Amino acid sequence: MSAQHPGRDAVVAKGWLRAHKWLLMRRSMQIGILAMFLVGPWFGWWIVKGNLAASRTLEVLPLTDPFVFLQMLAARHVPEMKAVIGVLIVLGFYLLVGGRVFCSWVCPMNVVTDAASWLRRRLGLKGGHAPHAATRYGVLVAVLMTTALTGVQVWEWVNPVSMLQRGLIFGFGLAWVIVVGVFVYDLMLAGRGWCAHLCPAGATYALLGRWSLWRVAANRRSACNDCMDCFAVCPEPQVIRPALKALGQQHPVILDSHCTNCGRCVDVCSQNVFRLGSRFNRSEQ
């Protein structure tokens, strides 16, 4: 156990590869998705066109981002069918696997904030004060209200998440400044400040994830040796305690929709306390 190097015990106990299994899978997924957008403009192999706001895969499958779609509706635009079908497919998918799966498996900002958080731990930085975790819902409401009032999608002028994913796929311009801003904010001013406290897209996806089937469970919680490594790496540490320590609930499944299903807790636990599985599997070992 060590606040600066969480996961060391797990590497010793399980080997490096198994202690990074979910992390590696997530990074491959994030890079793979970007690559599918980029092989088109780079090599002329058109797999996916567009970007994470809306895309078309293999010329047939339309996808639309729910948060962007919501802003468009708030701006009082009535969309064409294609955007509607796209958003329904995406909604269905995330309702099933967990809304914030977008945050940890798809969104490229996750790599930036994970890096900031890793560096913050390494440097032992403690300073700053993160705003309340519910702030993101305030930002979400404020965004939708200003959009409705002005009739234009004001948030998209500054939205770091759109800027980053679009920058990677279509070219950055000065957008990297905003991304660096988020990195520095998370590093110096507020640990996990952006994704876990402010981001209104993450908030939207959290709302979507309430009923998802795919969940993390602390099904071997009796083996927990209180090393706290899972708390150190978890982007939303408050979600672990009810399941791990039986606080306010009896079963070991993490039902809080802010859990991103990143599986990092599974990786770093040397005692194999966690697993990813169905929300209905409440068995314990």
Added chain:
Amino acid sequence: MNVPAKPAANALRRRFLKDVAGAAGGACLLALGATVYARQARALPPLAIRPPGALAEEAFLGACIRCGLCVRDCPYGSLTLAALGDGVVSGTPYFTARDVPCEMCEDIPCVKACPTGALTHDLHDIRKARMGLAVLIDQENCLNFLGLRCDVCYRVCPVIDKAITLEKRHNPRSDRHALLIPTVHADACTGCGKCEKSCVLPEAAIKVLPTRLAQGASDPHYRRGWDEKAKAGGSLIGEQVQLPVRGLEETTVPGATP
């Protein structure tokens, strides 16, 4: 039943309220900042032209989700997705006529690609597109205005003889030749920018501008006497007394040869 809150719980609640108040304040500030910024950035720079079928700028900025599908499906690479710092609202599509104009595809793939209808799917005939309006902006350097026969902008126009015509004028410099003035007609010009792209001068004398910049507007209550007369099939105020013109017998018209 009312259980008095413990001091610790009280402190917690105070901290929570403070946090929420701070958060709400922050969110409002953020929203305000974004709105001010948005208001400022709303005006499109004069040389950035929206793709065919784009809704009016305000509505477009509410509708376009900045996905770039129109950009990807344009076979000529005319469109660009604005990046932060380009002067155009970041993430929205535009083209610069002098770089790559719109080739006015018959099947309008950019419009078909748009999932939201920010490029309206009501546009079926590319000739009905109004991306902007061409203006012969520099009458001092345009070669046709100098009396030469360049005509390039006229020749390349996909809507030749409707969107742009050559109008004959007297050439006062030689006094025996004609000037063939390239003249754009707003009722047919699509704003594709082919003319601006092809202008042979180092800086184009004809430019496509957003219609708002290129065109004035007549007050709806104005009536043109000659139009009304034609409509009514005769003068509306009856025969007028024709007054004789006096005192002009001695005057020499300036410029006329005696």
